Amino acid sequence: MGPLKGIKVVDMTSVLMGPFATQTLGDYGADIIKVESHDGDVTRQIGPTRHPGMGPVFLNTNRNKRSICLDLKKPAGRDAVLRLIAKAxxxxxxxxxxxxxRLQLGYDVVSKINPRLIYAGVFGFGQDGPYAAKPAYDDLIQGATALPALMAQTGDGVPRYVPNALVDRIVGLTAVGAICASLVDRDRTGRGQRVDIPMFETMASFVMGDHMGGLTYEPPLDKGGYARHLSPDRRPYKTSDGYICVIVYNDKQWTNFFAATGRDDLRTNPKFATFAGRATNIDTVYAELARILETKSTSEWTAILEKADVPVMPMHDLESxxxxxxxxxxxxxxxxxHxxxxxxxxxxxxxxxxxxPVEMTRLAPRLSEHSAEILQEAGFSADEIAALVRDGVTKAVADT
Structure with a gap:
């Protein structure tokens, strides 16, 4: 099932960025073999749980996978993962x-074992710059790519991170695209390759695609920034009894909005009448829109704006x-x-x-749930598997 049926992925990732990428590949039909340490992916411990090691972050980032425990610092563990890689x-x-x-699992090693392998790394920085060996986390990359500075411009001047693992998920999805493109190339050429997906460069492109502005030109025409995104009134609008999300964007929508609200005075106002006028005076435009929307309830505005074909959506919280x-x-x-x-x-x-069509075939696994099954598929005998358990290389699921 799914467009990636028949593709086998050895998933040596943990936390969020890599697991989100491999879960997506699994959702698309690939067979995902998640290689975990004896302690398991740390996200197993995050959030409220019914049973230890099965927290909600893990459950929502590791479906459609099989779990195997391997101690890769032991020669037998490294040999076992190389046998998995040989068929991946x-x-x-x-x-x-x-x-x-350091684990002797670099591309120079594994490509000799499996020349058709797509060797995909999702990590902090491109390997040809001075940050190559630096550690990276979502918060650090948000800060380094100007997101907190942009948040400060639109609010109270205090830099803040976006309350979401935005970097991990964007880079994870970028990795999915890069991996799928590499598989297409391999089908044409018969050769695998190494593909690096760095967080810093990916997010720099993502943010600056909107905010490069006058910095696009040399010499710069301004200090960068997309004015509409940075307007302090670009936000959910307060109504008389709550909040509502509205965007009046093109000329047709503004014409409909003027008619629906009886604001003919704005129709002829040069700050409101044209796209160029609104773009130049976006703070004034959004501030006036905010004042108008405070005059009625959320349900009243929803009905009025939907009838006028002006884009509107509710402002939800996590439960709603x-x-x-x-x-x-x-x-x-x-x-x-489950x-x-x-x-x-x-x-x-x-x-x-x-x-x-894609369908969910597996829910997030218990730690080492599929170790014996995966090792059998890789050609290990029952005695060999028992020896790996005895020597602490792998772990029986009953021990988790």
Missing amino acids: DVLVYNVRPQAMA LLQDPHIVATDFAPVID PTEGRIRNMRSSARWSET
Whole structure:
């Protein structure tokens, strides 16, 4: 099932960025073998749990995977993972390349074992710059790519991180695209390759794509920044009883808005009448929009704006989002039965294919749940597997 059916991925990632990428590949049909340490992915411990090691961050980032424990610092553990790699299409890792080299699992080693392998690294920085060996986390990269500075410009002047692992997820999705593109190239050439997906450069492009502004030119025409995004009144608007999300963007929408609100005075105001006028005076425009929207309730504005074909959406919190009528109607986050965790919500893949539909085949695994199964597939005998358990190279699921 899914467009990546038949693709085998050795997933040597942990925390969020790499696991989110490999979960997406698994959602698309790939067979994901998640290699974990004996302690397991640290996200197993994050958030409220019904059972130790099965926290919500882990559950929502590791479906459609099989789990195997291997101690890669032991020769037998390294040999075992090399046997998995020999039969894989893709290896994904998210430690620094220097760490992979210390484990003797660098591309120079594994490409000799499997020349068709796509060797994908998601880590902090491109390897040809002075930051090559630096550690990186979502918060650090947010700061280094100006997101807190932009947040400060739009609020009270205090820099803040976006309250979401934005970098990890954007870079994870970038990795999915890079891996799929590499598989297409391999199908054409028969050769695998190393592909690096650095966090810093990926996010620099992501942020500056909006905010390069006059810095695009040499010499610069201004200090950069997209005025509409940086307007202090670009935010959910207060109504008489709550908040609402509205964007009046093009000329047709503004014409409809003027008619719906009886504001003919704004129709002829040069600051409001044209796209160029609004762009130049965006703070004035958004401030006036904010004043208008405070005059009626959220439900009243929703009805008025939908009738006028002006884009409008509710401002949800985390709980109400799950009850949104569209989310409910599309069954995007159904409650299902996990074999050990009971009733849980499981978000579906957002992508849809007409010929190769994707379906959830596995829920997030217990630590080492599939170790014996995966080792058998790699050619290990029952006695060899028992020896690996005895020697602490792998771990029986009953021990978790």
